[in-house]
Amino acid sequence: MNIAQLQQDLKDYANEIGIDKIGFTTAAPFLELKNRLKRQQELKFQSGFEESDVEKRTTPTLLLERAESIISIAVAYPSKMTDAPKGKKGERRGMFCRASWGTDYHTVLREKLRLLEAFLHEHLPEVKTRSMVDTGELADRAVAERAGIGWSAKNCSIITPEFGSYVYLGEMITNLPFEPDVPLEDQCGDCTLCLDACPTGALIQGGQLNAQRCIAFLTQTKQPIPEEFRKEVGNRIYGCDTCQTVCPKNKRKYNLDQESFIPEPELVKPLLQPILKLSNRQFKETFGHMSGSWRGKNPIQRNAILALAHFKEVAAIPDIELLLHTDPRPMIRQTCAWALGEIGTEESRNALERALEKEADEAVLNEIKKTVTKMTATQ
Structure with a gap:
C-alpha cells in the first residue's frame, strides 16, 4: 500500500475520532533528551513516577523491534469551567487541576490510540505497533516536540498554537516509514x-x-x-x-x-x-x-x-x-x-x-x- 496515502488517511481518521492534533517523527534515538535526563537524575530532580531506565526512555527501537516511526497525538482539555461553585466560611472548597477534569485522560487517549492501531491493522495486517500514554517509557513531550505538535516551553509543557499547553499527549511506535513532520520553532521568546x-x-x-x-x-x-x-x-x-x-x-x-x-x-x-x-x-x-x-x-x-x-x-x-x-x-x-x-x-x-x-x-x-x-x- 502507498505509505503516503495511508498517512493521509490516518490523519483524516484521527480527526474523525476526536484527536485534535497528530504528528509524525522518526524512531531515531532522542540523544539530546538522554543527556538531559541523565543530568536530572544526577541532580535528583526526577519525580520517581517516570521510567528510570534512560535508554528505554530515549531509544524507541528498544521498545519495538524494527521501529521506523512514531505517531504523536494531542487531545485538548478545557481550561475554563462554567458555573464553578464558590467556597465560603464554613464551606471551604479545594481544587483539582485542569488535567484531572472529567474522565481520566489515560482511558480516553488509550482508546483513541487503540482505534488508530485497529485502523492501521485493517489496512496493513502485518503492521507492528506499540502505544503508550504518560506512563509509558518514552517521554511524551520529547516525541510531541519532534513530531511538530508544539514546542517545548519554559514551563516544561508542550505548547500548541491552537490549544496552548492544555493538551494531553500520547504516542504510537510503528514499523512503518511515515514521513516525519517538521518541529515548530520555540515561541516563548524572552518571557519568564x-x-x-x-x-x-x-x-x-x-x-x-x-x-x-x-x-x-x-x-x-x-x-x-x-x-x-x-x-x-x-x-x-x-x-x-x-x-x-x-x-x-x-x-x-x-x-x-x-x-x-x-x-x-x-x-x-x-x-x-x-x-x-x-x-x-x-x-x-x-x-x-x-x-x-x-x-x-x-x-x-x-x-x-x-x-x-x-x-x-x-x-x-x-x-x-x-x-x-x-x-x-x-x-x-x-x-x-x-x-x-x-x-x-x-x-x-x-x-x-x-x-x-x-x-x-x-x-x-x-x-x-x-x-x-x-x-x-x-x-
Whole structure:
C-alpha cells in the first residue's frame, strides 16, 4: 500500500475520532533528551513516577523491534469551567487541576490510540505497533516536540498554537516509514512569567524542573509534605496549574470541545470537610473516574487538611482533631497537628495538648510539640 496515502488517511481518521492534533517523527534515538535526563537524575530532580531506565526512555527501537516511526497525538482539555461553585466560611472548597477534569485522560487517549492501531491493522495486517500514554517509557513531550505538535516551553509543557499547553499527549511506535513532520520553532521568546510565578521555585530555568519542589508532584506524594511547601499548596488538592494559567500563549484557550473532559463542578472544586470522612470505597465511587484519584485517597485527604489550614477554617477544627486522635495514618495525624497550629485558635491549641497525652508516633509527636511551642511563642 502507498505509505503516503495511508498517512493521509490516518490523519483524516484521527480527526474523525476526536484527536485534535497528530504528528509524525522518526524512531531515531532522542540523544539530546538522554543527556538531559541523565543530568536530572544526577541532580535528583526526577519525580520517581517516570521510567528510570534512560535508554528505554530515549531509544524507541528498544521498545519495538524494527521501529521506523512514531505517531504523536494531542487531545485538548478545557481550561475554563462554567458555573464553578464558590467556597465560603464554613464551606471551604479545594481544587483539582485542569488535567484531572472529567474522565481520566489515560482511558480516553488509550482508546483513541487503540482505534488508530485497529485502523492501521485493517489496512496493513502485518503492521507492528506499540502505544503508550504518560506512563509509558518514552517521554511524551520529547516525541510531541519532534513530531511538530508544539514546542517545548519554559514551563516544561508542550505548547500548541491552537490549544496552548492544555493538551494531553500520547504516542504510537510503528514499523512503518511515515514521513516525519517538521518541529515548530520555540515561541516563548524572552518571557519568564512561568518561572517568576512558580510558587516553590520548582522551575529552575527555562525547560528545567526540579520535580521534588513542584506542587503538582508534592500533592501526589504519600508522605507528609515538607513544611517549607505546605503553605504554598494553598487549596490545591491535586496538581497545580500556575505555570500554565500565567502563560500568555494560553490566553483565551478554553478548549471546551472534548465532552469527556468537561468538568463536574462539585467534583473538581469539592467541599473540603466531607473529603476527610471518605472511606476508600466512597472515595473510589466519587473520584475514581478522574485521573487525580490514581494515588488513592490518602494524599487527597492530606491535601484537604492543608487547604483547610490555608483558609484557617475554624469550623473544621472538630473534624481535624478527630483525625488527630483516631486516624491510624501517621502522615494524616502529622498534617492535622500542623493544620491546627495554622488555624491558631485556643480551641485548636487545646486539641493539640490533648493529643500530646496519647500520641506514640515519634514524628507526629515532634510535630505536635513543635506546633505547640510555636503557638506559645506567638501568643
